[in-house]
Structure formats: C-alpha cells, structure tokens
Amino acid sequence: MAVKGLGQLDQDYDGSKLRVGIIHARWNRQIIDALVEGAIKRLQSLGVKEENIVVETVPGSFELPWGTDRFIQKELESGRRLDAVIPIGVLIKGSTMHFEYISDSVTHAIMGLSSKHNRPVIFGLLTCLTEEQALARAGIDEGKTMHNHGEDWGAAAVEMAVKFNE
Numbered sequence: 001m002a003v004k005g006l007g008q009l010d011q012d013y014d015g016s017k018l019r020v021g022i023i024h025a026r027w028n029r030q031i032i033d034a035l036v037e038g039a040i041k042r043l044q045s046l047g048v049k050e051e052n053i054v055v056e057t058v059p060g061s062f063e064l065p066w067g068t069d070r071f072i073q074k075e076l077e078s079g080r081r082l083d084a085v086i087p088i089g090v091l092i093k094g095s096t097m098h099f100e101y102i103s104d105s106v107t108h109a110i111m112g113l114s115s116k117h118n119r120p121v122i123f124g125l126l127t128c129l130t131e132e133q134a135l136a137r138a139g140i141d142e143g144k145t146m147h148n149h150g151e152d153w154g155a156a157a158v159e160m161a162v163k164f165n166e
C-alpha cells in the first residue's frame with residue numbers, strides 16, 4: 001500500500017529494528033541542522049527508535065567519506081552495527097574551483113561506501129550554486145519553496161536497509 005505524503009516511498013516500511021547513523025559536516029551549520037532534523041523526523045516517522053539514531057560530526061564535507069567509513073567500522077568494532085548511514089554535507093559554490101573538486105570527489109567516494117560495507121550509505125550532500133538554493137532544499141528559505149531533502153534521505157535509508165540488508 002502506497003503511504004501518502006511520505007515522499008517517494010513505494011510502500012510502508014517498518015524501521016523499528018533498524019539502527020541508523022547520521023554523520024554531518026559542520027560547514028553551513030544552519031542548513032545542516034535543518035537537514036539533520038528532517039532526516040531524524042522521517043526516520044522516527046518510519047519507526048526507527050530515537051536510541052537507534054546515532055549522530056556523529058566531521059569538520060567539512062571533504063571529511064565525510066573517510067569519516068563515514070570509520071564511523072561504520074568503529075560502531076561494528078564496538079558491537080553496534082549500523083544498518084544504514086546518512087552522510088550530510090552542504091557545499092556552496094564560492095569564487096574558486098574548490099566547490100567542484102570537493103563535490104565531485106566526495107560524491108564518488110560516498111557512492112563506493114555502500115558496496116564496501118554492504119549496507120546503504122545515502123547521498124546527503126547538497127551541492128548548491130547559491131546559499132538560497134541550499135536554504136530551499138533544507139526547507140528553510142523565506143518562501144518555503146521546497147521540502148526538506150533530509151526527509152527524503154531518512155526515507156531512503158529505511159527503504160534500502162529493510163529491502164536489501166542481509
């Protein structure tokens with residue numbers, strides 16, 4: 001049964017048995033905090049228990065790939081498996097090519113982590129040309145022109161973990 005209003009979900013998923021990690025950068029913090037809040041809200045709406053949502057931070061988006069890799073491994077070493085991880089970062093184009101290089105390299109590095117760890121690592125990186133674009137995708141721009149993309153990332157984490165985790 002399609003669950004109305006829950007973004008792109010194709011059915012109602014039960015996240016009550018999942019443990020989900022969120023690892024976020026600390027650049028553009030107002031936008032990051034809104035995205036993290038949106039992801040947590042959607043995870044909880046799909047049954048993930050508050051105590052099973054683990055939040056970690058890294059300095060910036062460039063640190064997300066290795067930080068995520070180590071986050072998964074360290075949780076496993078301490079006997080607490082993460083069933084899905086959502087790295088969250090906000091890159092906003094400046095006057096140099098810094099943005100392009102970080103966006104491209106971090107995107108590819110994050111994509112490889114799902115296969116490496118055999119569990120969903122969701123793409124929570126906003127790569128925006130202006131701050132207004134980023135605010136809109138966090139659902140906190142003046143006109144509330146878009147929904148909070150963090151909610152989509154929470155839904156994707158639950159769907160992929162329930163559907164495909166061994």
Ligand SMILES: O=Nc1c(NC[C@H](O)[C@H](O)[C@H](O)CO)[nH]c(=O)[nH]c1=O
Binds near residue numbers: 026060090
């Ligand atoms: O420059 N802009 C940004 C940024 N730079 C820092 C970079 O990710 C890294 O932390 C440092 O280079 C140190 O390794 N990090 C972001 O998340 N968003 C940005 O918009």
